[in-house]
Amino acid sequence: MSIKVAPSILSADYLNLQGDVELVEAAGADMLHVDVMDGMFVPSISYGPGWVKALKQVTNLPLDVHLMVEEPERYVDEFAQAGSDIIGVQYEATQHIHRALQMIKNNDVKAEVVINPGTAVELIEPVLDMVDQVLIMTVNPGFGGQKFLPSMLKKIEKLAQIKRDNGYTFDIQIDGGANDETTKLAYDAGATVAVAGSYVYDKVDPAAKIARLKEVTAD
Numbered sequence: 001m002s003i004k005v006a007p008s009i010l011s012a013d014y015l016n017l018q019g020d021v022e023l024v025e026a027a028g029a030d031m032l033h034v035d036v037m038d039g040m041f042v043p044s045i046s047y048g049p050g051w052v053k054a055l056k057q058v059t060n061l062p063l064d065v066h067l068m069v070e071e072p073e074r075y076v077d078e079f080a081q082a083g084s085d086i087i088g089v090q091y092e093a094t095q096h097i098h099r100a101l102q103m104i105k106n107n108d109v110k111a112e113v114v115i116n117p118g119t120a121v122e123l124i125e126p127v128l129d130m131v132d133q134v135l136i137m138t139v140n141p142g143f144g145g146q147k148f149l150p151s152m153l154k155k156i157e158k159l160a161q162i163k164r165d166n167g168y169t170f171d172i173q174i175d176g177g178a179n180d181e182t183t184k185l186a187y188d189a190g191a192t193v194a195v196a197g198s199y200v201y202d203k204v205d206p207a208a209k210i211a212r213l214k215e216v217t218a219d
Contacts, residue, residue: 001218001219002187002213002214002215002217002218002219003183003186003187003191003192003193003194003213003214003217004030004031004171004192004193004194005028005029005030005193005194005196005200005210005213005214006029006030006031006032006033006064006173006193006194006195006196007024007029007032007033007195007196007197007200007201007206007210008033008034008035008175008195008196008197008200008201009021009032009033009034009035009047009055010033010035010046010197011197011198011200011201011202012201013201017055018058020201020206021055021058021059021061022058022059023206023207024061024200024206024207024210025059025060025061026207027206027207027210027211028207028210028211028214029061029210030061030062030193031061031062031063031064031085031086031193032055032059032061032062032063032064033064033066033175033195033197034047034051034052034055034063034064034065034066034084035047035066035068036048036065036066036067036068036069036075036079037068037069037142038068038069038070040069040070041068041069041070041090041092041093041141042068042141042142043142044142049075049078049079049081049082050082052065052079052082052083052084053082053083055083056082056083062085062086063083063084063085063086064085064086064088064112064133064173064195065079065084065085065086065087065088066088066112066114066135066175067079067087067088067089067090067093068090068093068141068142069090069093070093070094071093071094072089072090072093072094072100073089073094073096073099073100073103076089076100076103076104076107077103077107080104080107080108080109081107084109085109085110086109086110086111086112086132086133087104087107087109087110087111087112088112088113088114088133088135089101089104089111089112089113089114090114090115090116090141091113091114091115091116091119091123091124092115092116092119097113097124097127098126098127098130101113101127101130101131102130105130110132110133111130111131111132111133112131112132112133112134112135112173113127113128113131113134113135114134114135114137115134115135115136115137115155116137116140116141117137117138117139117140117149117151117152120155121136121155121158121159121162125162128162128163128166128168128170129166129168131170132170132171133170133171133172133173133193134159134170134171134172134173135173135174135175135195136152136155136156136159136172136173136174136175136191137152137174137175137176138152138174138175138176138177138178138182138186139175139176139177140176141175141176146176146177147177148176148177148178148179148182149176149177150185152174152186153185153186153189154189156172156174156186156189156190156191157189157190159172159190160172160189160190160191161190163190171192171193172190172191172192172193173191173192173193173194173195174186174191174193174194174195175195176195178194178195178196178197178199178213179196179199180212180213180216181216183196183213183216183217184216184217187216187217194213196209196210196213199213
């Protein structure tokens, strides 16, 4: 076993997006991470459901769609219908996290709950029985290229312990500052999926970067 790798198209070449997607798919990526940002929950603005629909036509990789938007339940149905395979909603962005996750499941899409660096794992315990993936942000969300926050390792360990104690099967994903060193640390702490943006798409050799992440986490 090794960590699953989810390249983030936020760091890809927008003018050659299909080529960049095909490149990481051929290189052994396990899913494609799509950061949706509304300019309110985070300062940046990015993709809408039309991007997800277009990506679905050019890749067989599962589309892991992270909604960094206020009141994500307003958009769940639209992104599900566009072809999302996983939809992640931020705990901090809604007063109705259970409802938002329930809406995702009702669309026959895998549900993910996401927490920021300042949010305690204990706050999402009431919904862990209904999710397929938990994303622990290892940087503050909204911008690529940030450094991994080492203090998040304890949070990963705590979540992994809760997962074991309850027999849960959800994936534990990290997002932010992933490279071969930080991904190995996160994997050892219990992470099973790593979102990698700038590390993969720095134009040196994306295929080698994906292979390296899998190599350093191989059991």
